[in-house]
Every structure is written in C-alpha cells, then in structure tokens.
Amino acid sequence: MKSFIERAIGGKVLLNIQTRSVEASVQAAELLGKAVFTGVMAKDFPVLEEGVRYIQALQERKVQVSAGLGDGSADQWEKALQLALHTAPLHLNQIFPAAGLSQYALRMQEAPTLVNAMVRPAGQPGIVDIGTGPLSQQTGSARVPVEAALAMMKEAGVQSVKFFPIEGSKRLEEVRAVARAAAKEGMMIEPTGGITPDNAAEIVQVCLDAGVPCIMPHLYGSLKNPETGDLDKRKLEATYRSIMSLFGE
Template sequence: MNTNIRFYKDRVAINCLAKNVENGSMVWEASEGYSAIGVLSNQFETVEEGISYVEAFRKKVPCVSVGLGDGDPSQGFKAAMIAGSTNPGHVNQVFTSAGFAAGYLKAKGAENTAINALISPTGQVGMVKINTGLLSSKEPDAVVTVETAIAMLKDMGAHSVKFFPMGGEKSLEELKYVAKVCAEQEMPMIEPTGGINLANFETILKVCLDAGVKKIMPHVYGAIIDKETGNTDPEKVKLLLEKVKKLV
C-alpha cells in the first residue's frame, strides 16, 4: 500500500473532518501530521469543483481523505474521480465501487492514495454485509463471511477495510473478528468508523492493535466537532493523539 498518510510508529493515524482549509490545517498540526483530513465529495456540485477544493486544501494539508458522507453510495464515482486527479492520500469507497476506484486511480497515476471499501456489521460475529453500493443497498442484504469479503476486496485492489456503522462499542466483537482476519489475510489497513468518541476510542483502537493489523485509522467525526462553529476541535484531536501514543 502506497500512501502519503503518516502513521504514528507506522501503525496508527486518525481520520477527522474539517470545516474548511484553515480548520484542516489546525487539525493537521494538532495531530502532529498523523492524520488524514476528511473532505466530503457530497458538498460539491461537480467533480471539477471538488478537484479545485482538494488541490487548494492540499497546499495546507499534505494528506486529504476524500470521503462520501455517511457512506453515501451515490458519491463513490465522484469521490474516485476527485481522488484520481488530486492523489490526496486516501479515498473512501463502498464495497461495490472499490474495483472501479482502484482501476481509475492506477490509470491516473494516483499511486500515493489508499482506497478503502465499506463493509457493514450484521450483528453476527464473522459475517458482514457487502451490498453497500448504490443499487445493491436497496436489495435484500448480501451477507458473507469476513474471510470472503476481505478476499474479494483484495481481488478488487482495495487497501483497507472500512467497518461502518459500528455504533461505538456496539459492534466491538464483530470488529475484533474483522481485525483478526485483516491480519491473517494481510489486508494492510482497517478503519473502524461510526460512533467513535473520546470515551471509547482507546477500547476500539486496542482491539485492532491486539489483532495485529498493520495499520489502523479510526474515523472520529461528530464527537470532536464544535456544534456552534462546525469546526473540528484541535484540542480534542490532541487528546486523541495522546491516547494513540499511550497504546502504541
């Protein structure tokens, strides 16, 4: 996996949102560079608008994570197109669009951008939902073993498993199994996402560390965003980094 994401001790980075370039720069500094700053593709009317914004963002923030927005499958194509033209470091995809993103980014020479793919908890340890795409998400659930899902993602050229929505610690036992299989099948990275906050961050991170996954990038969004300003709070990012340093 080639990516310009910086990982603390080559293991952990934090994925956070930012309201704007200024806020993103502050968050980046607060994380000491061990982060990918999220920019959601659903805020742009066109791919071209997104490309311009991410290019401006990267002048202040070296690593950008082009996101979908709450796992929105309608944004997969747009996110991949933006990432292909900006080589931001990280791009989010749903399960069914990971292969397209991998092919497109390779064709565009975006070699430093890691691609994740979204699989979802089912309430049953060892089983995950993979029909997270635009059309498939409207059909009856496609539930497969974690082993099969991760093997399929590797077939498609994805570099990371995004496990969402976790509901905080609600899906902790499922995460533990997904992380174990990631380590066994040598999937380079795992990204637990959904309901992660300052209180449960260490618990969730430790599960992934203990499983032996090479790289871990928890997504921490709403819990560290100031509700009045809409900015991600740099002081809370510093607290997250302290927790990372405590565990790694």
C-alpha cells in the same frame, strides 16, 4: 501499505477527521503531522469543480486528504472517484462494489491513492454486509463471511476495509472479527461510526490486539466544536493522547 504505516501514530494508527475550513485542517496537520488525514466528502459539494478546488487548496497547504462519500452515501461513489481522479489524494473511501474499479483507475493514473472498500456490520461477528452500493444495499441479501469479503477485495487490488457503522463500542466483537481477518491478509482496517475521544483508544486496542498492520479510525462529528461547527483542537489532542497511551507514551 508501507507508506501509510510510515505515517502512523506509533507505527500503527492514522486518524481520519473532518473540518469545515482549510485553516482547521492545517492546524490538525501541524499537531499530528502525517498521522492525520482530512476527509472531504463528495456529498458536501454538489458541483464537482468546487470539491476539486477545495481539495487542491488543502493539498497546497500540505494537508493529507481522504476523499469520501459522506455518511456512506452510496449514490456518491462516482463523484468521490471523480474527486480522486482530479486531485490524486492519498486516500479514497469507496463502496465495496466500486472499490476495485476505483483502485484500478487511480493506479492507471499513477496516483498514490489507497482505496478502501466499505462493508457494513451484519449483526453477527465474522459476517459482513458487502451490499453497500446504490442497488446492492436494497437487496438486503449481501451478507458473507468476512474472509470472503476480504478475499474479493484483495483480488481487486484493495488493501483496506472500512467497517461502518460500528456505533462506537457497541459492536466491538464484530470489529474484532473483521480486524482478525484483516490481520491474516495483511490489510488495513478503518472502523467508522460513533468513535469519540472517549472510546477511540478502546476501539484501537481491539484492532491492535488482532495484529492489523495499520488502523485508521474515522472521527468526524465527535471532534466538532458545537459553537463553531469546526474542528475542536482540544478534542483532537485528547484523542491523540488516549491512543498514544496504548504505546506507553
């Protein structure tokens, strides 16, 4: 966790973004340095080798990579893990049921990868849905207290909880409850879904107030330029400025 905090904006915040090109990712890295990660989604690469080559191209340009599923797609969990095993990115997004397995497999390869475990809101602060796998998500009965979910993560060596989809500012009380539980366990939180340059600071503030050691909000579609479909650097800068304002900068 320390290495992640050392990369963070204000010592606390990392931004997870998505681009459509290596050059856009390089521009983001030049702007925010180690405080930004580019997400590469397994869903976007039907052929595994193509995804591996793309991640390697980013890494060659010193871009920090976060391998992921793609819209939380449960059926992509194994491909996401394979991407990580082939490229050793610094970060991997994973479904709750496969997070421990993924972290262990990467640790055995001596990869530096930090793996998160994705849980979903259950509509009640303090309760989360851990059924984010291809089978468990169909049961509709995998809701547990957030404290129990985090305890299971820690038992499996997982240090970060991804909370998706939070629907922007709609579920702030649920975000607050997860953040408070994560703070007690010394875990990172990754709020995801509907985060924009306009509401990012508000969501980050909720997590900061809870006392978590590190926060990684995911901003994907909201940072795109509608004309190019790629990253809009101005929107990224606006997000950065709004978050830095929380630290008096």
